[in-house]
Amino acid sequence: MGERKFTESQAERIELFQDVYEGRIPKRVPVEVSVSWEAAIRYSGLELKEAQWNTELYGVFFDKVCKEFNTDKSPIMPTLRNPVHYWLLGSKAIIMSESGYMQHPEIYCLEPEEYDLFIEDPYQCMVEKLLPRLYEGLDAGKDEKALNLARAFHAKNRTGAVMGATMAEMIEKYQFAAFPAGGMTEAPFDFLADFIRSFSGIAKDIRRYPEKVLKACDAVLPHMQKLAVVPSSSRYSRTFIPLHMAPFMRPKDFDQFWWPTFKKLMDYIAEKNVGVKAFVEHDWGDKIDHLGELGNRVEFQFEYGDPQKIKQTLGNKHIISGLYPITLLQTGTEKECTDKAKALLDVLALDGGYIFNTDKTIYSLEGKIADNLKAVIETVKTYGRY
Template sequence: MNAQELREYRTKLYTDTYSGIIPERFPVHDALGIEFMMQYAGKDLMTTQYSYTTELLEEIYNKAMELMRGDTFPMPFARNPIALMFQQSRFTKMGSNGFFQHPENSYMEPEDYDDLIKNPYDFIVEKVSTHTNQGFDTDPISRSLAFAKYMLATMDLNRIFAEVSDKFVQKYGYFVSPPGVNGMQAVPFDFLADHLRGFTKVHGDIKRQPEKVLEALEALVPYCVWRGLNPVQSILGNNMIMTHMATFLNTKDFEKFYWPTFLKICHICAERGQAMAIFAEHDWTRFIDHMQELPQGTRLQMEYGDPQLFKDKLGKKMVLSGFYPITLLKNGTRQQCIDKAKELIDILAPGGNFMWKFDKQALILNDVNPENYIALMEYILENSKYDNAGELVTIDKKEDSIVKYSHLYPKFESKYVVPFDEFKKAYPPVDDRVEPLMRHAYDKFTNMVLPFLS
């Protein structure tokens, strides 16, 4: 197949899988993070991250193609040390080894809950952003300059990655989702713990002021929904949830603080036709019965757990992936790596609703023995076909699995998110003919800037 034919073939694999149809074969994902790719290409991890150019990134990707065998190009999430420099970020810092870390910090005080509950976005913009980013904790002019530099640095790196990734997608016929259909989805408890109170202090809050925490979690729902809105809805897209705090909670606290708003977010997004792709960090076996409440077609990547149990309980309703320990590619023999893949395929692939992913990405060069990786990926591709392609995974209808919650919450509002009809009162069009042009430009650039504030 040429590149275009291969791309169409791969796109159908994903379309069928996400539609609840057994595909010709299950889709296969690589597990190589951008940090691994840099080191594999012989680049210095730290300095390379300050030096991205299209030529350098192409060189890194070309070297990584020696190993990659998957159906979709691993669009990397690359942290931007130059943008972080202008932010003077306390939330994300580069360590002496060139890897980024999230220090344990708290960016709000216990007495700040009332302000958070009143309007989460206003509170984040006015108070949290300056605590998180010391470059913004200054006079208005210096803050504006720092923000502009941070935004431009982010856009510049995004452009480089987009241009080079698109080139490789076209050249090698990778599947790629349509523009505007993917996004990151914040969920209230993880957001509260990771971005506001910190891992340690949120545990104290649920003991000392549980009602305030519950109010805050409910107040965060409209903000999280708004933050995850996608310009386009497509079965080929999804919102990605990177879970963190769930497995650190006892079951009682999980059921009281974590799950209710998490579940509502997933169903509210499903109401508008957006699927969730959830990375279930650590072992979610304790919560497997809760996960049955998620909308049909939710895409689950499991880090740990008994794959047979997850297949038995969730395999007809959810698209499953994960479970394969990336560490085996470093420590195991070639045959051990293949035997583990055979075990997982035999359990998870029958009946469809499966795609191949690892339990996590390879980040350092020592994470993967390249010979093991190539042998494993080629084995997976050779053993990924179905004899019953085209059959339905289940006769259950997805819409019957969606519980409507959106009407329970107010529309997201903030004094910093001003609709064009309000803006034009202060700056009216000089002629009716330019009004739609002004509106288009206002919405376009406002939507470009708003994500940088949150």
């Protein structure tokens, strides 16, 4: 097969991101905004509980959002939480609410007295003990469990193929910049907190069983490394890492439990010459200096924080995105929304190293949110030229 040819418009958009990733100043600030699957469905006038199950409707809401929001990467991506396979597996960890949104309740699957078992062989423990506790379909006899798993994988692959084909169609139709999907992983401590012990459970464990928590983080690190680097990974196909627990921890606990194995994970990814996009959840004001210690030109999407301090601390060696408050799109006038975008550009876009993005995924386009977002996107494209 020959090398893929891009149109001039698409090539220009790709170059914007490549320039930022490589440390060059692009022609203008690239725009990357993420609209959730649920927001896109409702914006298209469809019912959540129907459209999430009906693959024939995927193209309708994908096209509606891609057509109306002139971002540089697609404003909507395939969801990680399609309900079909979760339902087939009898998931307790990811469930659909009455409103139709997929949610992650506070849940755990490892008992404190089982830490030693987990530390000895995390993968075996997860397969044999933990997954059956999270998914009722895997808590069954050998034959029934195999059948449930096969059904779920078939459904996941089928819906994934439709989403992938729909996404490829949108990229070509609207000339978005796109790179192959990279890996996705977590800080070892966050992985333990997310499903294994829960946020509240891990907060107690660092007081009651500190040595076991530290050993568990070390034990699960190789698994997190494996998830981080996949065959398609590169400087452009970046590994996504959501940073969960750190802002809710005391600096002393953060330094002892969270940072060491995360630093090892980041060093491993850097050694493989793979780029990283990290979603910096909540406010890292008292821990941001740690991020400055990292190499590898990480893209940090911030939820909250002081733009000036973030730029000063990280701007010389990393990429900054996020910080635009989606709440303003709901409450502000068009002028207030565009003025906020300009203010962020004045601080964060100086000397490059900035990708415009909102502070979090947009979960609603109702009311005046959509019109304000469109105005912000166009403002960034004109005001954000170098």
